[in-house]
Amino acid sequence: MECLADLRKNLMRRGLNLLIRSGKPEDILPSLAKDFGAHTVFAHKETCSEELHVERLVDKALKRVGNGTKLELIWGSTMYHKDDLPFDVLELPDIYTQFRKSVEANCRIRSSTRIPVSIGPTPCVDNWGDVPTLGQLGLEPQEVTRGMRFVGGESAGLGRSVHKGCMSVFYLQDLLKVYKETRNGMLGPDYSTKFSPWLAFGCISPRFIYEEVQRYERERVANNSTYWVLFELLWRDYFRFLSIKCGNSLFHLGGPRNVQGEWSQDKRLFESWRDGKTGYPLIDANMKELSTTGFMSNRGRQIVCSFLVRDMGLDWRMGAEWFETCLLDYDPCSNYGNWTYGAGVGNDPREDRYFSIPKQAQNYDPEGEYVAFWVQQLRRLPKEKRHWPGRLMYMDTVVPLKHGHGGGNAQTSRGSKSRGGFRDNHSGRQPLLVTFSKSTGLPRKNSTEQELIATHSATHTSPYPHLSLSRRPFTPLPQSLLQEDRVCRHRMRLRRPSHLPRNSLPRDPDDWYGAER
Ligand SMILES: Cc1cc2nc3c(=O)[nH]c(=O)nc-3n(C[C@H](O)[C@H](O)[C@H](O)COP(=O)(O)OP(=O)(O)OC[C@H]3O[C@@H](n4cnc5c(N)ncnc54)[C@H](O)[C@@H]3O)c2cc1C
Numbered sequence: 001m002e003c004l005a006d007l008r009k010n011l012m013r014r015g016l017n018l019l020i021r022s023g024k025p026e027d028i029l030p031s032l033a034k035d036f037g038a039h040t041v042f043a044h045k046e047t048c049s050e051e052l053h054v055e056r057l058v059d060k061a062l063k064r065v066g067n068g069t070k071l072e073l074i075w076g077s078t079m080y081h082k083d084d085l086p087f088d089v090l091e092l093p094d095i096y097t098q099f100r101k102s103v104e105a106n107c108r109i110r111s112s113t114r115i116p117v118s119i120g121p122t123p124c125v126d127n128w129g130d131v132p133t134l135g136q137l138g139l140e141p142q143e144v145t146r147g148m149r150f151v152g153g154e155s156a157g158l159g160r161s162v163h164k165g166c167m168s169v170f171y172l173q174d175l176l177k178v179y180k181e182t183r184n185g186m187l188g189p190d191y192s193t194k195f196s197p198w199l200a201f202g203c204i205s206p207r208f209i210y211e212e213v214q215r216y217e218r219e220r221v222a223n224n225s226t227y228w229v230l231f232e233l234l235w236r237d238y239f240r241f242l243s244i245k246c247g248n249s250l251f252h253l254g255g256p257r258n259v260q261g262e263w264s265q266d267k268r269l270f271e272s273w274r275d276g277k278t279g280y281p282l283i284d285a286n287m288k289e290l291s292t293t294g295f296m297s298n299r300g301r302q303i304v305c306s307f308l309v310r311d312m313g314l315d316w317r318m319g320a321e322w323f324e325t326c327l328l329d330y331d332p333c334s335n336y337g338n339w340t341y342g343a344g345v346g347n348d349p350r351e352d353r354y355f356s357i358p359k360q361a362q363n364y365d366p367e368g369e370y371v372a373f374w375v376q377q378l379r380r381l382p383k384e385k386r387h388w389p390g391r392l393m394y395m396d397t398v399v400p401l402k403h404g405h406g407g408g409n410a411q412t413s414r415g416s417k418s419r420g421g422f423r424d425n426h427s428g429r430q431p432l433l434v435t436f437s438k439s440t441g442l443p444r445k446n447s448t449e450q451e452l453i454a455t456h457s458a459t460h461t462s463p464y465p466h467l468s469l470s471r472r473p474f475t476p477l478p479q480s481l482l483q484e485d486r487v488c489r490h491r492m493r494l495r496r497p498s499h500l501p502r503n504s505l506p507r508d509p510d511d512w513y514g515a516e517r
Contacts, residue, residue, distance in 0.1 A: 003201050004131045006153025016122055020129035026057035033062060033069040036123060044202070045073040047243045048250075048332040078237040079206040079230070080107050085241070092245045094347045096238055103234070112207040146373070147293040148189055150197050150328055157198030176216050180225040183232075186286070186297045187370045193229060196329035197295070199236070206233050239337035246347065250336045253317060255345025263315040270318050272398045273308055279397030281387055282361050283307050285374035294328035299364055305342035306355035311402050316343035356403060361387040
């Protein structure tokens with residue numbers, strides 16, 4: 001809504017206005033096209049199934065109007081244009097480095113389009129419509145009391161990159177030249193660019209950022225850090241192109257490589273992760289930041305993803321869907337692309353990327369400042385205790401870590417008989433109990449629980465009805481897709497409950513993106 005209000009304000013400065021209507025695109029656009037006698041409806045081309053479905057509905061509805069209005073879909077959103085790639089997008093390399101090298105050697109980035117001074121006469125409209133309020137959309141306003149408070153719209157987005165005639169925050173404080181050293185931070189506004197929410201809403205263009213980086217390099221300094229912002233933006237491009245190549249497999253449990261494995265959907269475990277109550281301050285702080293602000297650092301996202309997948313053994317799509325619900329910068333390609341990487345089912349064959357919490361805490365929050373910022377109880381503890389406060393000062397850990405530090409909370413790490421088992425000590429009941437074989441170190445299958453295959457019917461519900469994950473209703477599965485027997489995301493065959501995925505050797509990559517970063 002802030003984005004719309006800002007867009008309207010900026011258009012009005014140019015003597016125009018923004019027509020605002022609420023409803024489904026396939027209902028609103030054809031009726032507007034008819035009223036105004038439009039010959040073309042322009043929109044950005046999308047790549048994922050739900051968005052493609054809307055494109056098809058709009059196209060069909062425009063044809064039904066019968067006054068010859070066309071739908072013209074334009075490629076946007078990426079730094080490199082899809083048509084400029086040195087290969088067909090369906091031949092996209094499976095390894096990011098190959099993609100990057102090929103693109104950097106063979107393509108150039110198109111310049112961003114300047115806004116024309118005048119965009120033509122304003123059409124005659126009686127009612128331009130109002131930006132809806134949260135209440136009208138059935139949502140409750142949520143006050144951000146701590147952490148980053150993002151403001152929507154191009155003006156605010158440019159305020160971060162451009163200030164007083166294109167002087168950016170990164171310019172003014174010279175942050176670009178140290179980005180590579182700071183980008184793994186978790187606390188504060190300036191360790192990374194924070195461009196992602198504005199990029200996700202289309203408020204700023206990656207091509208414009210590219211030009212700003214070039215200008216900085218000309219006027220100030222060009223080094224590894226200035227290049228690294230573009231390197232990261234190229235990951236964003238990669239995931240978008242990948243979504244075309246992988247199609248719906250990006251949303252399936254086995255991911256693009258159709259990896260076979262079994263995952264738990266334990267409600268209690270999931271909720272402890274979601275609510276920041278796992279007993280591991282590093283996880284809890286990150287999850288609290290996410291639900292409070294709608295943002296989490298890239299470092300934090302990798303850590304909580306690894307924890308959900310590797311330590312809890314949960315179905316990675318539950319984590320991805322919670323991110324989808326909360327993230328201000330949510331983008332299906334980047335979100336599901338990164339989650340499939342983290343779950344080891346992405347198209348990159350490197351698997352089992354385990355992030356050890358003790359190591360991550362030591363490297364990225366050695367003084368415990370980040371965890372103390374988000375978890376109140378930890379503030380009064382000495383710095384060296386903040387990551388391992390123990391159950392008396394904090395709470396029990398919900399699962400022991402698969403590798404490394406047991407968590408220091410006696411009931412979970414030392415109390416269980418077999419390595420890796422856990423109990424719900426508060427209620428005395430035993431939840432889905434995962435045990436590890438002493439001889440092989442592999443998880444044993446829980447023999448007391450029957451395996452269920454839940455095939456979800458075409459109701460408008462989440463695939464996880466027992467978890468009430470989403471703040472918004474799921475998109476209904478279109479009848480046409482059902483008839484074609486095409487698998488659509490949110491309509492997946494789920495196995496539950498099941499044992500953890502295959503155990504793996506401890507590895508602690510600095511990133512799961514490969515050696516380059
Ligand atoms: C599990 C997981 C889920 C994620 N979900 C999303 C998502 O829904 N939307 C989203 O925009 N990013 C997502 N990311 C990528 C990354 O975490 C965010 O883009 C980044 O944290 C945003 O902060 P920033 O703008 O300060 O990033 P910076 O470090 O300043 O990077 C600059 C820009 O590069 C791009 N970028 C950086 N890292 C990545 C990456 N790994 N993948 C794709 N693009 C990247 C972003 O557009 C970012 O704004 C996810 C990462 C993980 C590990």
